[in-house]
Amino acid sequence: MEQILANGVYLGSQYAMIALGLTLIFALMNVLNFAHGQMYVIGGFVTYTFYGQWGVPFILALVMSCVTLAILGALIERFLFAPVIKGSAREESTMLLAAGIAFFLDAVILLFFGEKQRGVPKIVDGVFNYDFRLIMPYDRILICVLAILSIVAFIGLMQYTKTGRALRALAQDRTAAQLMGVNVDRYSMIGFALGAMLAGLVGGLLVTITGVNLGMGGPTSIKAFMMVMIGGAGVISGAIWGGIILGFMEAIGLALLYQYGDITYLLIFVSLMIFLAIRPQGLMGKPWG
Amino acid sequence: MQRRTLMKAALTAVSLIALQATSALAENPVLKIGFVGVTSGPAASWGISNQRSMETRAAWINETGGYEIGDTTYDIEIVSFDDQKDPKRAIAGMEKMAQEGIHYVVGPNVDDGAAAVRPVAESNGIMYFPYAFPKSLYEAPASNAVLGMVANYQSGPAIYKYLMEEKGVKTVAFIAANESDPLSQRDGGVAAATALGLEVVSDNVTYQVDTTDFTPVLTPVMRSRPDLLVLSGVSPANAPQLIRSARELGFQGVISTETAQDSGVLTEGAGDLANGFISVGGASTPELASPMMNEFVDRYTKMFGEYNDESNTKVYALEYILETLKADPTALTDVDAFQATMDTFEAPNPYMNGDATLRYVGMSSFGQKRQVAVPLVVNVYQDGKFETLFVAEVD
The missing domain is CATH 3.40.50.2300 (Response regulator)
Incomplete structure (x- = not known):
């Protein structure tokens, strides 16, 4: 039981971080960013390059992941999404653009980082072992704590800073925010950069545990979408709850259902379908969007 | 105006380079060999090591004047298709190979892809070298698949x-x-x-x-x-x-x-x-590797920046195809001739020291020779590198 709880908290915290950036971008711009997983992968590769290859301290490498992805996100918003949103009222235009960016980033990743699985040295050695009832490597505990701290910091930023208030206003009502003097273009770019930065941050954190490879982008995006659907699209607290719920469902399923084969995700998908049929807006979402 | 001139100059330069490349390729007739496998996603490493091994060897052959089959010397061109580990895509890839008139294909890398392409390969006269293990692919009545590794x-x-x-x-x-x-x-x-x-x-x-x-x-x-x-x-x-x-x-x-x-x-x-x-x-260890294998590793590393140990096995499929075609040039367009040649084919193994040979095996496992003979090398990882535990042979 202790192991299930620990795995649930660990998986939930990392999943919540992955979903946060995606839901932020959706809330601000109504864009389903299919390239979110690829941004996560790039974040992992940047940390891999700085920390794993060049021996830069891990925290600095993590900062580099955040900065790189923030810049990349800002550029993508300014030169790709902003013109498309202005020029097309059809939502599928941005969806197609996001899918195109995902394919493009996959190609870029292959070109610069190759096809192989990459990993970095452990940031902390050793394993916490409580009588074989609870086993958790120290690096996972550290990453879990860092992920939770990052989520708290993000919530703090959104709640208590001018930028956060502007972003929330933008998410609630774009026109009203503009009438109240919020520079919509500027804050859209900042919001997208922040979402991409979160993807980079979690990629950089998790490369120490899971490593990183070219193929992780697509599945990561799918998981992030699942969490956002559970929690409610565009709702920050929803993304966090979505991540935690998915993490616990996975931990419980893997621990209790293994003798029946790989049915954990089958059950998760079935539960998700039933849940969405009853509550299509997700846990925290509003039916009107 | 200046911009237009610049664009014209760039276009001319590109055209000239393209013409030059075409004429360089046109020196020898081109023999196309296909690759259908996974080069994206989590298993990308399997397919990319295939593709890059083939491209490395093809570039090497072309650089040294081409590959002689019968009276003709060919430049080798590798036509690749990423099946994304999806059987439907693998079928599309094999159909593409058929449309291009290709009779020899390396891949697919996984079981369901290899099984899916079988009808396309057999109906279009394509021999293919999968890295997939189901025996039904290699046992009669199946005829066109040749296992490219040890199962x-x-x-x-x-x-x-x-x-x-x-x-x-x-x-x-x-x-x-x-x-x-x-x-x-x-x-x-x-x-x-x-x-x-x-x-x-x-x-x-x-x-x-x-x-x-x-x-x-x-x-x-x-x-x-x-x-x-x-x-x-x-x-x-x-x-x-x-x-x-x-x-x-x-x-x-x-x-x-x-x-x-x-x-x-x-x-x-x-x-x-x-x-x-x-x-x-x-299928190579420092003790087994011939100078040609070492040169292959060097060339691969220069071409792609980093070698992949899996290519120690993946290097073989293209060599088997070319050597078998050399043994019977009529097989260039006739896979029945290729299959007939497989039964008796034997050629020196350029990638191994000693008197090792390239030959087809598989009688014990499949009842017909539908597997390339590569050494079964079992490794143990120790302090950053593989050490050979034992080497065996498969028949």
Whole structure:
């Protein structure tokens, strides 16, 4: 039981971080960013390059992941999404653009980082072992704590800073925010950069545990979408709850259902379908969007 | 105006370069060899090592004047198609090869893709060299597939027997990804282990292909306390994570797999925790590698920046195709002739020291010669590199 709880908290915290950036971008711009997983992968590769290859301290490498992805996100918003949103009222235009960016980033990743699985040295050695009832490597505990701290910091930023208030206003009502003097273009770019930065941050954190490879982008995006659907699209607290719920469902399923084969995700998908049929807006979402 | 002039100049330059490249290629007729396999996603490493091995060898041949088959010297062109590990895409890829008039294709890399392309290959006169293990692909009435490596039901028993005799292994647990290749390899492994008298203590734990953190997955397996943990059909991307999680959960026994792995990936992903990990190696070791194999490694590294150990096996398929065509040039467009030649074909193995030969095997496993003869090299990972545990032959 202790192991299930620990795995649930660990998986939930990392999943919540992955979903946060995606839901932020959706809330601000109504864009389903299919390239979110690829941004996560790039974040992992940047940390891999700085920390794993060049021996830069891990925290600095993590900062580099955040900065790189923030810049990349800002550029993508300014030169790709902003013109498309202005020029097309059809939502599928941005969806197609996001899918195109995902394919493009996959190609870029292959070109610069190759096809192989990459990993970095452990940031902390050793394993916490409580009588074989609870086993958790120290690096996972550290990453879990860092992920939770990052989520708290993000919530703090959104709640208590001018930028956060502007972003929330933008998410609630774009026109009203503009009438109240919020520079919509500027804050859209900042919001997208922040979402991409979160993807980079979690990629950089998790490369120490899971490593990183070219193929992780697509599945990561799918998981992030699942969490956002559970929690409610565009709702920050929803993304966090979505991540935690998915993490616990996975931990419980893997621990209790293994003798029946790989049915954990089958059950998760079935539960998700039933849940969405009853509550299509997700846990925290509003039916009107 | 200046911009237009610049664009014109650039266009002219590009056209000239293209013309030059075309005329350079046009010196010899071109022999196209296809590749249909996975070059994206978590298993990309398998297909990319195939594709790059073929491209390296083709560039090498073309640079040194081409490849002589009969009275004609050909430049070799590799036509590649990423099937994304999707059988539907693999069929599309094989159809593309047929449309281009290609008769020899390397790949696909996985079971369902290899099975899916069989009708297309057989109806269009295409010989293909999959890296997939189902016996039905190679047993009559199947005719056009040639296994490009050593299968798990050939390597698995050899490894288990070695571990029983040398390490006193008595119990074994299997874990596999929830998709056709790993699951069929797991079932084959369980059957082989049981036949050898090993006690199988866990064989029903599987994981999603896109799993990145294996600690929750491995926890129930570790409770069964096996002497040997077999990672059935594990991809190079997942192997280091599984090893790392197993060791962190306190597993002290032996970990093995029947798929090829890359030492660099293991070093980065698991470090010293991978010490003692046993895998089927690429069909080359420092002792076996000929000067030509070493040059291949150098050329590959120069071309792509980094070598992939899996290419020690993947280097062979193209060589087998070309050497067999050289033995019977009528096979260029007639795969029946190719198949007839396979029965008696033998040529010096340029990648191995000594008097090793290229020849087709598989009589014991498939009842017909539908497998390339590459050495079964079993490696153990130790301190950043593979050491050869033993070398065997497959017939």
